[in-house]
Amino acid sequence: MADAITNPATPEACFGKEAVTAALADHAAIKGLADLIVDAKWDRQELTLTVAPDTIIAAAKAAQAAGYNFLEDVTAVDWYPTEPRFQISYSILSFGLKQRIRLVARIAEGQSIDSITSVWPSANFYEREVFDLFGVHFGGHPRLTRIMMPDNWEGHPLRKDYPVEGYR
Amino acid sequence: MAFVEDLEKPAVRDTTGATLAGFRNAEDLIVPDVKDVVEESVSGHKPKGSDAISDHTMILNMGPQHPSTHGVLRLVVEIDGETIVSLAPDIGYLHTGIEKTCEAKFYQQVVPLTDRIDYLAPMTNNLAYALAVEKLLQLEIPDRAQWLRVLFNELMRINSHLVWLGTHAMDIGALTVFLYCFREREQLLRIFEAVSGQRMMTSYIRIGGVSLEPPLDLYKQIRTFLKDFPSKIEEYEGLLNGNPIWRSRLEGVGFLSAADAIALGVTGPPLRASGIDFDLRRDMPYSSYEKFQFNVPTSTVGDVWARYLVRMQELRESVKICLQALDGLPEGRITADAPKIILPDREQMKTQMESLIHHFKIVTEGFQVPAGEATSSVEAPHGMMNYYVVSDGTAKPYRVHMRNADFATLQALETMCKGRLLADVVAVIGSIDIVLGAIDR
Numbered sequence: 001m002a003d004a005i006t007n008p009a010t011p012e013a014c015f016g017k018e019a020v021t022a023a024l025a026d027h028a029a030i031k032g033l034a035d036l037i038v039d040a041k042w043d044r045q046e047l048t049l050t051v052a053p054d055t056i057i058a059a060a061k062a063a064q065a066a067g068y069n070f071l072e073d074v075t076a077v078d079w080y081p082t083e084p085r086f087q088i089s090y091s092i093l094s095f096g097l098k099q100r101i102r103l104v105a106r107i108a109e110g111q112s113i114d115s116i117t118s119v120w121p122s123a124n125f126y127e128r129e130v131f132d133l134f135g136v137h138f139g140g141h142p143r144l145t146r147i148m149m150p151d152n153w154e155g156h157p158l159r160k161d162y163p164v165e166g167y168r
Numbered sequence: 169m170a171f172v173e174d175l176e177k178p179a180v181r182d183t184t185g186a187t188l189a190g191f192r193n194a195e196d197l198i199v200p201d202v203k204d205v206v207e208e209s210v211s212g213h214k215p216k217g218s219d220a221i222s223d224h225t226m227i228l229n230m231g232p233q234h235p236s237t238h239g240v241l242r243l244v245v246e247i248d249g250e251t252i253v254s255l256a257p258d259i260g261y262l263h264t265g266i267e268k269t270c271e272a273k274f275y276q277q278v279v280p281l282t283d284r285i286d287y288l289a290p291m292t293n294n295l296a297y298a299l300a301v302e303k304l305l306q307l308e309i310p311d312r313a314q315w316l317r318v319l320f321n322e323l324m325r326i327n328s329h330l331v332w333l334g335t336h337a338m339d340i341g342a343l344t345v346f347l348y349c350f351r352e353r354e355q356l357l358r359i360f361e362a363v364s365g366q367r368m369m370t371s372y373i374r375i376g377g378v379s380l381e382p383p384l385d386l387y388k389q390i391r392t393f394l395k396d397f398p399s400k401i402e403e404y405e406g407l408l409n410g411n412p413i414w415r416s417r418l419e420g421v422g423f424l425s426a427a428d429a430i431a432l433g434v435t436g437p438p439l440r441a442s443g444i445d446f447d448l449r450r451d452m453p454y455s456s457y458e459k460f461q462f463n464v465p466t467s468t469v470g471d472v473w474a475r476y477l478v479r480m481q482e483l484r485e486s487v488k489i490c491l492q493a494l495d496g497l498p499e500g501r502i503t504a505d506a507p508k509i510i511l512p513d514r515e516q517m518k519t520q521m522e523s524l525i526h527h528f529k530i531v532t533e534g535f536q537v538p539a540g541e542a543t544s545s546v547e548a549p550h551g552m553m554n555y556y557v558v559s560d561g562t563a564k565p566y567r568v569h570m571r572n573a574d575f576a577t578l579q580a581l582e583t584m585c586k587g588r589l590l591a592d593v594v595a596v597i598g599s600i601d602i603v604l605g606a607i608d609r
Contacts, residue, residue, distance in 0.1 A: 044303050044542055070430055072545075073571040077558050091543055091554065091571070095430075095446045100543065121197035122433030125579050133267075143201045148260040148608060157268050164272040 013043045020047070028094070029101045032066025033059055046102060053088075053105040053113045060090070060103070060119040068092040068101060071116070074126035076134045080160040084108040086136055090116070107136065115141035133158040197431055199582050202244045205256045209246045225253050228590070232261050236339040236594045239604030241578075243593070250590050255582045262608035270568035274534030275301055276375055276511075278568060282555075283369040285570055286606040288328040291320045291360075292548045294373035297568070299454060299544035300557040301375045304537050307506055311498040313377035314456040319493035320363070320372060321455075321546075322486040323390070326397070327356045328549035328601075329479050329486075333404060336476075336598030340417050345407050352400050355393050362386050376510040377503030387494055394487050394494075401483050418473040422584040422596035425470060432583065433576030436551025437482065438600055440466045441474035448547035455546075459496075460489050472599040479601075509535045534563030550574050550601055572606035 014023050020040035024030050029047060030037075036059045039050035051059040060071075073091040090103040107113050115138040116123045127138045128147040135156035138144055146153065155162055200208075209225045231242040240261035246253040266285060270278045282297045283290035295317055302309065309317075334349030357367040363382045364372040372379055408414045424434065429442040439446065447464040449457040465481030467474035503510045511530055512523035529535075539561040545554045551573025558567040577600045584596045 043540055044306070046541075046543060048541070071433060072552065073554055073556065073569070075556060075569045075571075077541075077567045089541075089556065091556070095444065095451075098451050100452075100545070102541075102543065117198060120433070121431050122576055122579060124198050125575060142198050143204060145201050145203070146260075148263040150260075157265055162268075164268055 015041050015043070028066045028097055028099070029063060029068060032068075033062045036062060046100070048102045048104055050104045050106070053107045053111065056088075056090075056103070056105050057114050057116055057119060060092075060116045063092050063101065063103065064119060066094075067097050068094045068099075070095060071120035071122050072100070074116075074123050074130060076130045076136055076158070078134060078158065078160045084111070086134060088113060088130065088136065112137040112139045114139050115144075117141055132156070135159065197428060197579075197583055199579050200254055200256045202256045202258050205244050205246050205254050208254060230593070232258075236597060238335060238597065238602055241597070241602065241604055241607075243581075245590065245593065247590055252585045252588055252590060252593065255585055255593070257578050257581060259578070259604070259607050262604045264609070266609045267568055267570070270565055272564065274563050275537055275565060276530070276534065278565060279374055280369065280371045282570075283371055284605060285609055286328075286548060286550065286553070286572060286574070286603050287368060288331050288603055289324040289549050290368060290370050291317075291324045291373050292546060292553060293570075294371060295321060295455065296544050296546045296548070296553050296555040296570075297557070298373050298375050299546065300542045300555040301537065301565075302504075303542040303544060304540055304557060304559050305375075305506075305509065306538075307376055307504045307509070309377060309455075309504055310501045311456065312500040313502045313504075315493050315497050316378050316382070316502065317373055317455045318457060318460065319390075319490055319497075320360075320378075322489045322493070323356055323359065325486045325549045326483055326490075327353055327360075329483050330356070332479065332549075332598075332601040336595075336601075337408060337414070339594045339598045340414060342408060342411065342414060345404055348400070348404060348407070352393075352397065359386065359389055359393065362389065374503075374510075376506055377501070381502055387497075390490065391494060394490055397487055398484065401480065405480065415473070417591075417595050418471070418476055418599075420471055420473075421588065421592045422472045422599060423470050424580055424584050428583055429470075429580065432580040434551070434580050435573045435576065436547070436549070437478045438475055438577060438580070439551065440464065441478045442470040443468040448545055448552060452545065454544070460492050462489050472595050475599040536561060536563050537565075548573060550603065550606065551577060570606075570609060572609075574600075574602040574604075574606040578602060578607060 014020055017037055017040045020042050021030055024042060033049055036051050036055050037049050038052055041048040070093045072093050075089050077087040079085055079087060084106040086107050088105045093100045105113060115127055127141055130136050131138060131144050132146040132148050133156055206227055209227050225246050225248045228245045228247055230245055231237040232240040242258040244256045244258060266281050270281060279294055282293040285293050330349040330353045334346035337345035360370050361367045363386055364370040424442050426443045429439050445464060445466045450464055462485045465478045467478055507526050512527055516523040517527045537559040539559050541558045543554055543556050545552060553573060554571035556569040557565055560566040585593050
């Protein structure tokens with residue numbers, strides 16, 4: 001397999017599903033997730049694949065089957081006031097391919113996304129952290145409780161409408 | 169020697185680690201919450217009058233002020249006699265909202281905050297953050313800065329491993345090793361002070377390079393340290409390897425199979441001690457690590473003893489890398505050629521109008537970073553450290569997220585301790601080498 005990262009034919013950056021699938025046709029993740037990708041981005045040697053929020057478990061399983069065996073990180077970005085507001089980023093690494101991909105799902109305020117703890121149990125703490133600090137609900141998570149903040153805390157500190165110095 | 173015979177969880181042997189998709193039931197690996205542990209124990213209690221004491225389990229609160237929890241980790245442990253039934257880590261005691269604070273600072277002002285995350289390896293944090301921002305800015309870092317980064321990162325690894333060895337041994341009861349380790353750590357802290365002016369919160373590695381040219385006698389000081397240090401490693405091993413208490417507390421304790429390690433997100437020395445040969449410095453090199461020769465120590469056993477052996481070998485490998493960095497240190501600039509991003513040196517700022525303007529602009533308005541997102545990943549002493557930086561094109565980061573090895577490794581604690589004795593929890597915590605600053609952030 002041609003390595004997309006060292007292959008000199010790879011363009012420096014391309015955006016959109018068609019452009020990325022054409023430029024990185026050999027990439028294991030593009031092959032494995034072909035029918036789940038909604039949008040894609042190849043920028044600064046990083047591949048970002050956007051999937052629909054209701055297909056996240058299928059996407060995680062497809063990435064795992066494609067050789068991306070290690071879930072590094074689950075986090076969120078709050079794009080308030082843009083809608084859909086939250087971007088959930090999953091960073092997934094392959095020990096064999098020595099490559100990293102980023103799966104992204106955009107969800108709106110109050111919308112729930114499925115937990116991927118059944119695919120990678122390591123998502124447990126990460127999803128609890130996103131729930132705690134962003135207030136994003138993960139459906140099917142076995143123990144979705146606050147992890148950093150006290151249980152009786154009001155608000156979710158990493159939201160953009162939460163001030164840095166607390167409520168006055 | 170009662171702990172040694174129980175070997176029901178042999179490590180999975182897979183050298184590539186690429187095909188390890190299947191693991192046992194995911195639900196078994198999920199760490200319970202404090203409430204779950206308490207409820208489970210209470211619901212198992214027999215009604216009043218029952219005298220079957222053996223059917224009762226007990227809840228034990230360990231920490232947050234317990235010295236063997238290495239900071240402010242609180243564990244709620246359900247024990248049956250002395251055997252662990254379940255265990256829930258309760259974290260957040262050191263949560264200071266660093267990620268939120270970063271969003272209110274200029275890019276260059278975030279660097280001192282990163283020191284305070286994994287405070288045993290501040291320069292590794294600086295490097296991870298700098299790499300992420302440099303990726304967004306697409307800066308070329310000169311060789312000399314890259315070599316200095318490698319040199320200080322490896323000294324940081326030695327520094328962090330010394331604290332690990334000292335505290336781990338102290339938890340087991342070998343107090344002398346702690347004093348010996350801190351004796352060598354003191355020399356390292358003096359080196360860090362000489363190079364950056366600070367012993368712990370160094371902020372030495374900045375966006376675009378390093379902050380200062382090291383003083384002239386520093387290389388000699390580092391060489392003296394590196395020359396002596398291998399004999400010191402032998403000294404620690406001389407104190408520990410033949411010690412029957414140390415061996416029986418470590419051997420056969422806290423098994424973690426390779427499949428479980430991957431499923432639970434474990435990285436760094438615990439992952440390599442479980443039989444997976446993966447090291448970011450070699451496999452996905454950053455900051456010129458591909459130009460250094462070193463071995464990646466691994467073990468297939470996966471117990472606390474294996475983690476001890478792996479880290480002790482890593483100390484030796486770090487010495488090798490440091491010597492190569494000193495020998496091959498190129499001449500040249502220590503910062504990238506980007507006057508609008510990197511502060512000019514004082515001499516230029518005082519004599520050249522243009523430099524003064526750049527200095528004024530950087531300090532008062534920061535510098536704009538092109539919109540986008542970038543992940544950097546470095547092999548920190550505790551494992552994989554990722555910085556995820558999102559920019560919206562302004563001078564302040566839109567989002568900074570740190571992925572620290574400690575946070576994920578803590579999830580594996582229950583798997584390693586379940587069914588073992590309470591005293592083993594202390595040994596296992598020591599072996600996963602956590603820093604609560606990195607967990608709580």
